Amino acid sequence: MFDRTRRTLARFRAAIGLTIAQLRHHKLRLGLAIVGVALAVLAMTLLAGAGMGVLETGEQQFDAADRDLWVTAGETRLTTAGGGGFENTLHDSRAVADEMERHDGVHNAVPLAFETVYVRADEDDDFRTFVGTGAPGGGAAVQVTEGDGLSGDPHYADGTYEGNMTHEVLVDEETARALDIEVGDTLQIGGSLAAARNNEFTVVGVSPTFEQMLGTPTVTVPLSELHQVTGTTQTEPATFITITVPDDADTATVQQELQAEYPEYDIRSNQQQLEAVLEEQVLVLAAAATLVVLAIGAGIALTFTLLSLVVYQQRSELAALKAQGVSSSLLVAAVLGQGTAIGLIGGGLGVALTPPAVSALNRLAAAVVGFDGLVQTVDLLFVGGLAIAICIGTVAAAVAGWRVSRTPPLEHL
Numbered sequence: 001m002f003d004r005t006r007r008t009l010a011r012f013r014a015a016i017g018l019t020i021a022q023l024r025h026h027k028l029r030l031g032l033a034i035v036g037v038a039l040a041v042l043a044m045t046l047l048a049g050a051g052m053g054v055l056e057t058g059e060q061q062f063d064a065a066d067r068d069l070w071v072t073a074g075e076t077r078l079t080t081a082g083g084g085g086f087e088n089t090l091h092d093s094r095a096v097a098d099e100m101e102r103h104d105g106v107h108n109a110v111p112l113a114f115e116t117v118y119v120r121a122d123e124d125d126d127f128r129t130f131v132g133t134g135a136p137g138g139g140a141a142v143q144v145t146e147g148d149g150l151s152g153d154p155h156y157a158d159g160t161y162e163g164n165m166t167h168e169v170l171v172d173e174e175t176a177r178a179l180d181i182e183v184g185d186t187l188q189i190g191g192s193l194a195a196a197r198n199n200e201f202t203v204v205g206v207s208p209t210f211e212q213m214l215g216t217p218t219v220t221v222p223l224s225e226l227h228q229v230t231g232t233t234q235t236e237p238a239t240f241i242t243i244t245v246p247d248d249a250d251t252a253t254v255q256q257e258l259q260a261e262y263p264e265y266d267i268r269s270n271q272q273q274l275e276a277v278l279e280e281q282v283l284v285l286a287a288a289a290t291l292v293v294l295a296i297g298a299g300i301a302l303t304f305t306l307l308s309l310v311v312y313q314q315r316s317e318l319a320a321l322k323a324q325g326v327s328s329s330l331l332v333a334a335v336l337g338q339g340t341a342i343g344l345i346g347g348g349l350g351v352a353l354t355p356p357a358v359s360a361l362n363r364l365a366a367a368v369v370g371f372d373g374l375v376q377t378v379d380l381l382f383v384g385g386l387a388i389a390i391c392i393g394t395v396a397a398a399v400a401g402w403r404v405s406r407t408p409p410l411e412h413l
Contacts, residue, residue, distance in 0.1 A: 030342065037346025037393065038353065040302045041385040045354045046361065048296075049377045068251045069258070071100070071109075071241035072266045088113050090265070093238030094159065094223075100243065103261070105254040107246050110136055111223060111238035114210075115230045118196040119189050119219055121179040127193060130175060131218045133210045134226030134238075142220070144170070147183035147205030156224035161233050163224075169201035170220040172211035176203075189219060191230030199229045243267075300388060304396040336398045343393020347386040354382065 073090040090096070093111035101109040117132035135142065136153045150168050157163035169187055176182060185203050190196030201221060210218045227233045245254050251269065259267045354377060361375045 033342050034346040034349060036302060037343060037389050038349035040300075041347050041350025041389050042353050042357060044296050044388070045350065045377065045381055045385045046357055046375065048381055049354075049358060049375045050361075067242040068245045068269070069243040069255055070268050070272075071096075071243065071258075071262075072239070072268070073264070088115065088232075088237035088239050090238045090241065091235045093236050093241060094156070095236075096262075096265075097241045100241065100258060100262070103254075103258060105245055105249045105257065107244045107249075109241050109243050111236075111241045113223060113226055113238045114214065115191060115226060115232075117189050117191055117219065117226075117230065118193055119179070119187055120196070121181050121185060121187055123188075127188075127196060128178070131210075131214055131216050132189065132191075132226055132230070133218050133220040134223035135220060136223045142170070142207055142209045144205045144207050145173075147203070149205055149207070150220070150222055151204075153222040153224050155222060155228065161224060161228060165225050165228065166222060167199070167201045167225070168204045168221065170205050170207040171203055172208050172218055173206060174211060175217040175219060176206060178217060187219065189221065189229060191232075195229050195231070296388075300392050304392055308396050308399070336394060339393040339396055339398065340390060343390040344386075346393070347389025350389065351382045351386050354385070 071090070090111070093113070097109040097111045100106055111134075113134040115132045115134070116129055118127040119130045119132075120127045135150070136156070137150055142149060150170060151166055153166075154163040155161060155165045169189065171179075171181065171187075179187070181187065181203055183203050183205060187201050187203060188196045188199065189201050190199050201219075207220060210220055221229075223238075224233070227236060243254075243258075245251050255267055255269065259265075358375045358377055
């Protein structure tokens with residue numbers, strides 16, 4: 001028993017010695033293999049992190065809106081007009097919101113509209129398109145980081161649209177940078193060029209609320225004034241009616257009661273509304289899922305191929321060792337050690353590079369689409385990437401080593 005253990009330990013030490021010798025002798029080949037494995041792991045972690053981040057970011061945006069229920073008329077369609085946003089399919093929104101607000105268990109019902117508008121800060125500049133957000137007033141749900149919020153919506157005047165316009169507008173930081181403006185400056189805003197030239201608004205504050213929700217630069221004005229400058233006062237369209245319920249009310253019960261009372265509308269929770277929006281982007285999601293699967297598959301295939309190639313390029317040395325009497329099992333063990341080492345080092349490097357790569361991608365995503373933290377990672381993602389690299393590296397090397405060991409030495413000498 002003791003002799004058997006001693007022989008096993010001796011073979012193990014010999015295999016480690018052969019592994020180290022091979023790795024030291026082929027430094028360039030080793031380095032390239034490690035870089036290849038690291039890139040494969042990095043591609044897997046980044047794409048998987050992007051897929052996770054898209055869903056997580058969507059949930060965060062709906063949760064940040066501080067609403068309990070979302071009322072829509074039919075499908076919630078995303079539109080690329082003016083840089084993004086939603087289509088306004090809910091008409092007579094003010095009257096519907098007032099009716100819903102009178103329902104027991106509803107604290108308030110607020111219509112929100114998103115329209116493409118023309119905006120410019122200086123008469124010498126060209127007009128640019130932004131998403132114009134219309135809300136009945138500021139309120140606690142609209143976060144203001146600089147200046148003041150909207151003072152109200154007196155222009156609505158019980159549906160007559162004869163009240164005074166406040167001519168107030170909130171912008172987000174990205175809009176402020178793009179137009180080189182600050183609180184106190186004025187903007188021309190309208191649904192058409194002619195309307196924009198005739199409607200001047202004063203920037204009263206900076207708010208990130210709707211830019212974070214839509215992922216695109218926005219200008220926010222009172223709802224009636226958005227309808228006025230876009231010529232939609234007759235239909236009063238909105239994208240959503242957002243509903244909040246008292247803290248002691250059961251949101252699911254209120255949702256069921258409203259749905260029964262208003263069957264022509266879709267009334268959803270935050271999670272359900274997010275899913276409804278994503279359903280409209282099923283092709284995009286399918287493409288993203290396909291990319292993640294392909295990335296994992298390509299990473300596995302690349303790692304397997306790299307390790308197989310590394311072992312194959314050592315076939316002459318392995319054949320020489322076998323001709324000198326080294327057993328096939330010892331050769332396979334040595335090659336297996338190489339695969340494990342390359343997988344471990346390459347996988348560790350790929351995992352180590354993931355956080356700075358995620359940070360760089362998030363900065364790029366924030367600049368391009370306005371979302372912060374679009375690529376997100378969890379510990380399981382790092383563990384999975386490292387495990388794949390080690391397992392595939394070990395298996396690939398073992399298979400390649402076994403194939404080489406089964407070949408007569410004279411074929412490689």
